[in-house]
Amino acid sequence: MKIIWILVLVACFNGVCLNGVTTNETTRPPFVNIGALLAYDSTIGKVAKVALQAAVDDVNSDPSVLGGTKLRLLMQNSNNSGFLGIIESLKFMETDTVAIVGPQSSVTAHVISFVANELQVPLLSYSSTDPTLASLQFPYFIMTSRNDLYQMAAIAEIVEYYGWREQPGDDITDLLVKVALSESRILVVHTFSSWGPDVFSVAQHLGMMGPGYVWIATNWLSTHLETNSPLPSDTMDDFQGVLTLRMYTPDSELKRKFISRWSNMTSGTTGYGPNPIGLSTYGLYAYDTVWLLARAINAFLDQGGNISFSGNSRLANLSGERLHLDAMNIFNGGKMLREKILQVNMTGVTGQLKFNPDGNLINPAYEVINVIGSGIRKIGYWSNYSGLSEVPPEKLYSSPPNRSSSSQKLYSAIWPGQTVQTPRGWVFPKQWKTFENWCPESG
Ligand SMILES: *[C@@H]1O[C@H](CO)[C@@H](O)[C@H](O)[C@H]1NC(C)=O
Ligand SMILES: *[C@@H]1O[C@H](CO)[C@@H](O)[C@H](O)[C@H]1NC(C)=O
Numbered sequence: 369m370k371i372i373w374i375l376v377l378v379a380c381f382n383g384v385c386l387n388g389v390t391t392n393e394t395t396r397p398p399f400v401n402i403g404a405l406l407a408y409d410s411t412i413g414k415v416a417k418v419a420l421q422a423a424v425d426d427v428n429s430d431p432s433v434l435g436g437t438k439l440r441l442l443m444q445n446s447n448n449s450g451f452l453g454i455i456e457s458l459k460f461m462e463t464d465t466v467a468i469v470g471p472q473s474s475v476t477a478h479v480i481s482f483v484a485n486e487l488q489v490p491l492l493s494y495s496s497t498d499p500t501l502a503s504l505q506f507p508y509f510i511m512t513s514r515n516d517l518y519q520m521a522a523i524a525e526i527v528e529y530y531g532w533r534e535q536p537g538d539d540i541t542d543l544l545v546k547v548a549l550s551e552s553r554i555l556v557v558h559t560f561s562s563w564g565p566d567v568f569s570v571a572q573h574l575g576m577m578g579p580g581y582v583w584i585a586t587n588w589l590s591t592h593l594e595t596n597s598p599l600p601s602d603t604m605d606d607f608q609g610v611l612t613l614r615m616y617t618p619d620s621e622l623k624r625k626f627i628s629r630w631s632n633m634t635s636g637t638t639g640y641g642p643n644p645i646g647l648s649t650y651g652l653y654a655y656d657t658v659w660l661l662a663r664a665i666n667a668f669l670d671q672g673g674n675i676s677f678s679g680n681s682r683l684a685n686l687s688g689e690r691l692h693l694d695a696m697n698i699f700n701g702g703k704m705l706r707e708k709i710l711q712v713n714m715t716g717v718t719g720q721l722k723f724n725p726d727g728n729l730i731n732p733a734y735e736v737i738n739v740i741g742s743g744i745r746k747i748g749y750w751s752n753y754s755g756l757s758e759v760p761p762e763k764l765y766s767s768p769p770n771r772s773s774s775s776q777k778l779y780s781a782i783w784p785g786q787t788v789q790t791p792r793g794w795v796f797p798k799q800w801k802t803f804e805n806w807c808p809e810s811g
């Protein structure tokens with residue numbers, strides 16, 4: 369026994385064992401490149417930019433996280449353009465990045481996912497949450513926040529809770545006038561933060577923010593309100609009585625600490641007008657995404673993973689062309705890093721981060737928010753586990769899930785037109801009156 373021990377020690381001299389297993393010391397590179405792709409001026413991008421930089425600084429200032437290796441963050445501005453986003457991501461693939469945080473939009477993510485698959489570079493996205501991205505077709509695309517699938521489930525359950533009929537989901541901007549003339553009074557607005565406010569100002573103009581109407585906005589609205597708060601009161605007028613969702617992150621010491629640092633990190637920035645950028649839940653998820661990646665890179669290096677790249681034979685055939693696509697390399701350790709990412713189990717500012725076998729983060733949940741006056745009021749929660757509740761979801765995880773309609777609860781809401789009475793959700797159709805208006809001579 370003793371002799372074998374000594375032999376192994378000798379064989380491992382200089383960090384390299386005879387059996388080919390390399391130890392930590394020799395495989396730890398001084399730094400690892402990671403990319404981030406965001407639209408700096410967008411509602412989500414300006415928050416994420418601060419949060420990503422803070423996370424990289426925090427990881428790098430704590431040698432215990434990566435055993436002395438530092439993250440080198442290369443950030444690119446996609447300028448809110450799907451086209452530039454695609455070009456910028458291709459450029460990352462030439463700089464030997466082991467993973468890319470982003471892209472910010474689902475449109476770019478669809479295109480880039482094909483490239484990421486080919487070059488084996490994981491994409492970790494805290495903001496592209498389109499359910500179709502979570503398919504098996506894109507194994508290198510990893511959603512590090514909440515899949516919109518759950519947001520849609522939450523809205524369907526809210527509609528059912530108030531006893532409204534489900535209406536077909538139409539393209540809202542095009543159909544506002546049509547809706548005003550139809551029997552439906554329930555409108556769900558799922559769009560980008562940059563367009564959403566316009567929908568509401570048109571609706572206000574058309575008198576569709578009054579009594580009888582129900583407006584439900586996906587989390588673009590809560591994000592808009594958090595990032596740009598306080599908004600002027602005439603802008604807030606457009607959102608009175610609207611319900612919106614916000615990704616739920618449980619209260620914790622880590623989260624409180626991060627929130628208290630935020631004003632320092634954003635002093636001198638501008639969100640809306642002279643106000644500094646407000647912290648949205650995307651900021652929390654962006655911050656945790658870098659930590660999750662750092663944990664995965666550490667596990668990767670611990671297991672002897674190498675940061676090395678090789679040419680792609682399919683692209684090599686393109687050499688000589690002006691785009692120099694042949695400069696894009698395959699990350700040899702990509703498959704292993706992807707596995708390590710999906711195995712992470714950590715606690716961050718957003719709570720516990722761990723992936724389900726289906727690739728979604730565990731315990732998806734949202735807060736249900738009612739916009740009232742100059743602020744917002746939380747009227748409850750939705751969780752994948754037990755549906756709508758007045759108490760935070762983690763209080764329910766210890767008992768068996770109860771989806772019976774009698775166990776579904778929300779605090780009362782104040783609806784458009786400042787009424788507490790739950791709107792009926794429909795009116796008698798105005799069709800024949802419309803007909804009369806359009807064909808006066810036919811009567
Ligand atoms: C590398 O170091 C970590 C602790 O930092 C240890 O748990 C792990 O077993 C080591 N891996 C190898 C291959 O020596
Ligand atoms: C992105 O936007 C910034 C500021 O608006 C501008 O200076 C820059 O040229 C733009 N980049 C590209 C590639 O269009």
Ligand SMILES: *[C@@H]1O[C@H](CO)[C@@H](O)[C@H](O)[C@H]1NC(C)=O
Pocket residue numbers: 629632
């Ligand atoms: C704010 O940031 C500065 C520099 O980054 C630091 O010296 C200072 O202690 C911070 N203040 C607080 C209250 O965290």
Ligand SMILES: *[C@@H]1O[C@H](CO)[C@@H](O)[C@H](O)[C@H]1NC(C)=O
Pocket residue numbers: 388390671672673674
């Ligand atoms: C890393 O590289 C070394 C030497 O090139 C090799 O022996 C080892 O198998 C590689 N590790 C992995 C996980 O590919």
Ligand SMILES: *[C@@H]1O[C@H](CO)[C@@H](O)[C@H](O)[C@H]1NC(C)=O
Pocket residue numbers: 681682685
């Ligand atoms: C690259 O070009 C060579 C010669 O034209 C061809 O034999 C090879 O199959 C091509 N490789 C790929 C991956 O298309």
Ligand SMILES: *[C@@H]1O[C@H](CO)[C@@H](O)[C@H](O)[C@H]1NC(C)=O
Pocket residue numbers: 713714722
């Ligand atoms: C993940 O972490 C949590 C909290 O630290 C722990 O309770 C749980 O057992 C861990 N799960 C796995 C599969 O390691």
Ligand SMILES: *[C@@H]1O[C@H](CO)[C@@H](O)[C@H](O)[C@H]1NC(C)=O
Pocket residue numbers: 724728729730731732752753
């Ligand atoms: C959501 O709930 C469904 C049905 O209970 C379950 O199959 C799925 O795994 C859950 N998703 C997550 C991310 O927990």
Ligand SMILES: *[C@@H]1O[C@H](CO)[C@@H](O)[C@H](O)[C@H]1NC(C)=O
Pocket residue numbers: 770772774775
């Ligand atoms: C579910 O909740 C309802 C109302 O709170 C209760 O009456 C019912 O017994 C519960 N069902 C289970 C299986 O716990």
